[in-house]
Amino acid sequence: MKVCIVGASGKLGQYMVRHALDRGYEVVGVCRERSVSKLDAFKGRITVMPGATNDRNVIKKAVAGCDGVLTVLVPWGANHYSAGTAQAVLDYARPGARLIFSCGWHITRDGKDVFSQSLKRDEKLARWFGRLTHIVDIDDQVEACRRIFASNTRWTVVRGSDLEEGESQGLPVWSQHVGDPILASNMTRRIDYALFMIVALKNDALIHQAPAIVGCRTTSALAHATVN
Numbered sequence: 001m002k003v004c005i006v007g008a009s010g011k012l013g014q015y016m017v018r019h020a021l022d023r024g025y026e027v028v029g030v031c032r033e034r035s036v037s038k039l040d041a042f043k044g045r046i047t048v049m050p051g052a053t054n055d056r057n058v059i060k061k062a063v064a065g066c067d068g069v070l071t072v073l074v075p076w077g078a079n080h081y082s083a084g085t086a087q088a089v090l091d092y093a094r095p096g097a098r099l100i101f102s103c104g105w106h107i108t109r110d111g112k113d114v115f116s117q118s119l120k121r122d123e124k125l126a127r128w129f130g131r132l133t134h135i136v137d138i139d140d141q142v143e144a145c146r147r148i149f150a151s152n153t154r155w156t157v158v159r160g161s162d163l164e165e166g167e168s169q170g171l172p173v174w175s176q177h178v179g180d181p182i183l184a185s186n187m188t189r190r191i192d193y194a195l196f197m198i199v200a201l202k203n204d205a206l207i208h209q210a211p212a213i214v215g216c217r218t219t220s221a222l223a224h225a226t227v228n
């Protein structure tokens with residue numbers, strides 16, 4: 001299995017690199033030139049392609065021959081970074097490759113998610129902050145996901161809850177819609193978010209799904225397990 005990890009130098013990306021290497025996968029990592037040193041721990045074990053993740057030439061080279069592409073979608077800046085990254089992956093990954101993308105719970109695929117007041121408030125604040133500063137553009141990640149949902153590639157969009165650091169607790173559980181009781185705890189270990197992304201590569205049941213995930217040891221996940 002050869003996989004490309006787009007955004008490999010970030011926290012989520014580095015966890016994904018670890019999980020992929022643990023499984024014996026060949027790894028190509030894409031990250032900004034200035035962040036290459038963040039991947040020093042993996043020197044000699046992965047191929048690093050420096051460059052902006054929305055640089056189509058960088059992505060074209062990086063995903064060549066890959067069976068899977070794991071993409072950290074981040075809404076940085078005001079130049080459609082997220083949508084550009086997603087589009088390049090959709091355009092250049094080989095036909096049939098598994099494409100796994102990360103985003104937050106605020107993304108909705110079918111409009112049936114029920115968002116809490118606090119999540120709505122946070123999104124509103126992030127949108128307002130982004131418009132004022134041009135540091136982030138929440139709508140860019142929304143547009144990236146709209147393009148993914150419309151594509152006929154073998155995609156999965158993994159929607160993360162709030163994240164925390166810590167030892168792995170195991171594979172997160174998931175549900176179709178934010179607002180479902182099993183997700184109420186709204187917390188996942190970042191290491192396990194990465195695990196879910198990696199495991200999704202080989203889970204065809206997740207193709208064309210946008211699972212919203214939560215830690216398997218959280219109160220809401222355990223309560224659901226008891227009920228069933």
Ligand SMILES: NC(=O)c1ccc[n+]([C@@H]2O[C@H](COP(=O)([O-])OP(=O)(O)OC[C@H]3O[C@@H](n4cnc5c(N)ncnc54)[C@H](OP(=O)(O)O)[C@@H]3O)[C@@H](O)[C@H]2O)c1
Nearest residue numbers: 007009010011012032035073074076102103104160161163
């Ligand atoms: N943080 C949360 O609570 C949370 C909650 C739910 C879902 N998520 C999702 O989880 C994923 C990872 O999020 P994370 O918060 O854990 O972040 P992360 O893994 O630390 O990743 C941040 C990424 O953004 C890149 N980046 C940072 N500043 C940038 C800039 N100015 N221009 C371009 N790229 C830049 C980083 O690259 P460098 O290494 O080059 O800096 C890195 O690849 C995202 O898809 C996010 O939507 C996060």
